[in-house]
Amino acid sequence: MGKSKIIYGGLKGLDQELRRAEWADARYTIVVDENTFNHCLPQLVSKVAALQEAELVEIPSGEEGKSIEVASQVWQTLTENGGDRNTVIVNLGGGSICDLGGFVAAAYKRGIRHINIPTTLLAMADAAIGGKTAIDFGGIKNSIGFFHPASVVTLETGFLDTLPQEELLNGMMEMVKTAAVTDANLYDILMHTSTLEPKTVKEVARMKSRIVKADPYDHSIRHILNFGHTFGHAIEQYSTPMPHGIAVGIGMLAAMYLSMRKTGLDEKVYTDYRDWLRRAVEIPHYDLRDIEQMLPLMHHDKKNSHGETRCVLLQELGAAIIDVSVSDNEIRDTLLHL
Numbered sequence: 001m002g003k004s005k006i007i008y009g010g011l012k013g014l015d016q017e018l019r020r021a022e023w024a025d026a027r028y029t030i031v032v033d034e035n036t037f038n039h040c041l042p043q044l045v046s047k048v049a050a051l052q053e054a055e056l057v058e059i060p061s062g063e064e065g066k067s068i069e070v071a072s073q074v075w076q077t078l079t080e081n082g083g084d085r086n087t088v089i090v091n092l093g094g095g096s097i098c099d100l101g102g103f104v105a106a107a108y109k110r111g112i113r114h115i116n117i118p119t120t121l122l123a124m125a126d127a128a129i130g131g132k133t134a135i136d137f138g139g140i141k142n143s144i145g146f147f148h149p150a151s152v153v154t155l156e157t158g159f160l161d162t163l164p165q166e167e168l169l170n171g172m173m174e175m176v177k178t179a180a181v182t183d184a185n186l187y188d189i190l191m192h193t194s195t196l197e198p199k200t201v202k203e204v205a206r207m208k209s210r211i212v213k214a215d216p217y218d219h220s221i222r223h224i225l226n227f228g229h230t231f232g233h234a235i236e237q238y239s240t241p242m243p244h245g246i247a248v249g250i251g252m253l254a255a256m257y258l259s260m261r262k263t264g265l266d267e268k269v270y271t272d273y274r275d276w277l278r279r280a281v282e283i284p285h286y287d288l289r290d291i292e293q294m295l296p297l298m299h300h301d302k303k304n305s306h307g308e309t310r311c312v313l314l315q316e317l318g319a320a321i322i323d324v325s326v327s328d329n330e331i332r333d334t335l336l337h338l
Contacts, residue, residue, distance in 0.1 A: 003216070004116075004129065004149045006209055008202050010156040011047040014117070017152060018050035023088075026113070028054035029078060030090045031101040033061035039162045040092055040119050051090065055081050059100060061093075066100050066135045068144075074104045088113045091150075094120035095127030095244065098150075099142070102133030106148035116150040119159040121171025121196070122245045125178065125204045126225075128153050130212045140300050141233050147217055155205060157198040168196060169280055170245030175204045177252060181224040182207050184317035191276055223322035226303055227312040228252035230326075231334070234297035239284060246281055253277055254334045259313040261330075263321050269314070286335045294335065295328055 007013040017023070028051055032041055037058055045052050057077050059065040078087060091101035091114060098116045105114035118128035134145030160168065172190070179187035186203065193200070208225065215222035232251025236242050256273055259265035277283065286294070303310050308325045315321055 003213060004131065004153050004209075005151065006129065006205065007152060007154045008205075010154065010158065011044060011117075014115075014152065014154040014156075015048045015050070018048060023050065025086045026050070026088045027083070027086050028088050028090055029057060029081070029083070030054045030092055031057050031059060031074065031097055031104075032092050033059055033065065033097060035061055036093045036097070036119050040117075040159055043158075044092060044117065054090065059097070062096055063136060063141070065096050066142075068135055068137065070100060071104050071107075071135055074100075075108055078104075078108060083108065083112075085109050085112060088115060088151075090115045090117065091128075092117045092119060093123070094118065095123045098123055098128045099132075099134050099145070102131075102148055102150060103135050103145055106133050106146035111148060113151045114148075115152045115154070117154045117156065119156075120163060121160055121168050121201065122174050123171075124155055124157070124160075124201055125171055126174040126208060129205055129208050130222075130225075131216060132218070139237070141237060143300075143302065149216075155202060157201055160196070160198075160201075166243070170243040172196070172280075173245035173249035173252070175201070177227050177248060178204050178207055178225065180252065180314065180317055181227045181312070181320040182211070182318060187317050191272070220322075223303070224312055224320040226322075227314070227320055228255050230298060230301050230303060230309065230311045231255060231331075233301060234294045235284070237297050238290070238294045249277055249281065250283060250338065253283070254338060255311055255313055257334050257337055258311060258324075258326065258330060259315070262324060262326075263313045263315045265314045265316065269317060283338055286338060288332065288336070291332050291335045295331060298331060 089101050089105045091098045105112050116128040118124045131147050131149030133148050134142035137143045228248045228251035231254040232248035236247035256270040310323045311326045313321050313324045
């Protein structure tokens with residue numbers, strides 16, 4: 001599997017990249033949604049010469065766009081436009097567009113190149129980097145997909161200026177997740193920052209990129225990036241509509257609570273994070289009836305093995321333990337304590 005080239009210099013850097021000989025025969029198709037069509041596409045085509053004549057495909061925004069029906073529509077458009085092995089899909093949007101566009105690219109003609117240009121903080125810090133592509137199926141998030149890394153990932157932090165505060169908070173949760181399992185100092189910076197700095201966004205992206213390069217197929221160390229996600233995905237699906245990052249943020253609180261009991265995490269780490277999270281979002285309360293409906297969602301999590309629910313827990317900040325078996329009663333206890 002190839003590796004993604006991450007361009008930290010924004011659209012100017014992408015313009016220079018696409019002038020290279022290896023892109024000479026490329027035919028570009030840009031995938032957008034209504035938001036990126038209006039707010040980001042004009043800037044992209046004005047700054048990247050190679051994309052000024054690109055075809056456009058608009059898909060629904062958010063999780064609604066991550067379906068086999070939408071993927072089929074994009075494949076149909078590519079076919080009608082004479083798409084071939086030199087076609088390159090350019091994903092201009094958040095995590096959902098990067099997931100869907102990468103999935104389409106992985107399957108079309110047995111795999112064509114794609115470029116991710118994340119426009120949300122969540123996508124810049126997480127979803128656009130790593131080669132995981134997926135669609136939702138049967139009510140289960142990201143249940144069908146491929147490992148198919150983008151040839152290029154371009155970080156244009158100027159796009160963050162177009163985002164509402166809630167969307168920035170959504171991405172901040174994924175940044176905190178990466179820092180919690182990799183770097184206590186970076187985690188501390190994020191816990192005490194009042195202004196999001198582009199250099200911090202890029203540092204989190206670098207951190208994730210290093211982990212992906214060490215474990216591209218997600219067999220070992222890369223599992224640490226699932227911290228908060230076993231609970232988070234269930235919370236996201238049960239509490240719809242809830243943004244992915246916010247659900248992961250709440251899932252991290254659950255995972256820290258379990259970590260105190262199972263892996264020796266200092267209680268102060270848990271309480272400090274809980275207080276930070278409470279200032280940022282409203283933490284939901286679940287009763288046993290809610291939890292019994294959430295348990296099947298956790299049982300379907302793709303990280304599970306041999307019928308056991310597996311979680312990533314913390315021993316301390318920067319030191320995660322993967323594949324910790326968690327019982328249904330431990331899940332019930334944890335969710336009741338949220």
